[in-house]
Amino acid sequence: MAQARIGLIGLGTMGAALALNIAEKGFPIAVWNRTTEVTRRFAAEAGPLAPRVIPAGTLEALVAAIARPRTIILMVPAGEAVDAQLDALAPLLEADDLVIDAGNADFHDTNRRDEAGLPFRFLGMGISGGEEGARHGPAIMGGGAAADWDRVAPVMTAIAARAEDGAPCAARMGDAGAGHFVKMVHNGIEYADMQMIAEVYGLMRDGMGLEATAISRIFEGWNGGILSSYLVEISAAVTAARDPHTGAAMPDVILDRAGQKGTGRWTAIEAQHLLAPIPVIEAAVMARNVSARLDERDAGQARFGAGAGPCALEPAALEQALIAGKILCYAQGFAMIGAASDSFGWTLDLPQIARVWRAGCIIRSTMLNDMAEALAEDPGRNLILAPFFAELIDRAMPALRQVVSQGIAAGHPLPALASGLMWFDMMRTARGTANLIQAQRDFFGAHGFERLDGIADRHGPWGGTD
Known part of the structure; x- marks a missing residue:
């Protein structure tokens, strides 16, 4: 069997559209969904793109179908589902394999996963454009190590939307959760x-x-x-x-x-x-x-x-x-x-x-x-x-x-x-009214304030302050 360039887990609306986009751009893709019937139906309905779609009946079969070093995109609900999927992949992947969380993740979760020392490479990636964008060209915001982004950039820039000047709307934003933060x-x-x-x-x-x-x-x-x-x-x-x-x-x-x-x-x-x-x-x-x-x-x-x-x-x-x-x-x-x-x-x-x-x-x-x-x-x-x-x-x-x-x-x-x-x-107001708030804070809590005239006294002449 010909090996896939990339794998994708989660064939919901966005995942299915993204998988077809990847296949259409010439990249063989292995796909797996927790519900086997969803995977089978997706492959059967891929039409002229079917030769580039490799349906996997199990997670192990998905991993085996992808060329090393492997790259797998997760299109599963944010939160616990991502953690569960990462745990399931851990014994099946090697250190140089790369997993990309392309869902609507909380960037704090992406930071946490990046810092946890996963047994494989990891990217967080924001994708915008809805189903239509995922299918025909989304905006892509990557977050993680530059070397990991460079590895998948040929695929991401190929499937991304193009601005009027022809530039792909896909780029690495920064480390860890930067991509999900920007999204x-x-x-x-x-x-x-x-x-x-x-x-x-x-x-x-x-x-x-x-x-x-x-x-x-x-x-x-x-x-x-x-x-x-x-x-x-x-x-x-x-x-x-x-x-x-x-x-x-x-x-x-x-x-x-x-x-x-x-x-x-x-x-x-x-x-x-x-x-x-x-x-x-x-x-x-x-x-x-x-x-x-x-x-x-x-x-x-x-x-x-x-x-x-x-x-x-x-x-x-x-x-x-x-x-x-x-x-x-x-x-x-x-x-x-x-x-x-x-x-x-x-x-x-x-x-x-x-x-x-x-x-x-x-x-x-x-x-x-x-x-x-x-x-x-x-x-x-x-x-x-x-x-x-x-x-x-x-x-x-x-x-x-x-x-x-x-x-x-x-x-x-x-x-x-x-x-x-x-x-x-x-x-556009150079001098607002926060001066009164500072006076109030000093009055009830001795919090002090800065003066306009440079005098060192930081408290007002009201009782209860130092």
Whole structure:
């Protein structure tokens, strides 16, 4: 039997799509799933790619089918399932074999596994793009030793999405959990981007009284400009779709309770540990949590009345508000990645990350080309201070203020857009109000403070302090 170049464990939606992508790019692949029937059916349905697919009935058969030194991709649920699979592989693999966890792992778990001294080589790899991306070209974010990434780079760059300039959207981010960390922040930005688009959709639907088809045309128009992105593109598509059962606009028959797999929440939690402010992402996570509280929301409306009323806004103002919100959100995300780079010693390449996100992933957008250029000019500078984006903000900020103020005045919930605006106003205020907080802390806890005039006295003239 011809030996496989690579193996894959876990033939769920993403694993099956990725395996077909690998086979299509010319690499023989051995596959195994815990349920034997799933493996058999996958191989039987591989069509013209079947000659490059080697189905394995057992884990031992999978290992035997892969050429040494072996490389095996895990596409199993994050957490205990990964640990169990690593334990099962340990007696079957050799020291030079490489296992890649390509699931949505918590980067702390990836760090732990890397530090545990596994009896084989190990990479953590973030993959973005959903089923379509996995099948035809995802964005790939690797984490682990450079030599291990170099070993699999020919396969990963071959299956990855290609940006407009032809560059593959696949790269090593750094050591250990760096790849999964970058993927986590990607997902946090994804939460925020989706939430801001949804907030603008709500203003058009409930504030301006537009039907879904009219909203779709507006989204479609925006996708031809600076907001060109996958999420705006699919927003145009879903608002244009009709329900085959009722003929109604598809969004109008969908319950407004958003699901989540936890990566956005992980981003918000980790940002607190890193002292990295990401209020737009945190607001998006909060909004998903609130969306799940259907009974409480019904009770709230019954008691206080429906909040959303008409507001006189124009699509052009909403477009500019969304441009500003997007820049502010991405600026926060890249600043968080920079903080992690310093904290974990990863030396994360921010321009490279922006380039990897240009295609294949859910947050891919035209704007990422300019972000990559701005970050390359000065990786340590906050993105809002880069001349290109500062000028965009200058033009778009009046619209963001108008949209947020009028929307809130009319009772529309705009948590992400409003959080972005508040963060921006704090970032452009050289002297804020934390001086009063420091005085309060010194008053009740003798915590001390720094003075503007350089006098050495670090406490105020109130009782109870030293």
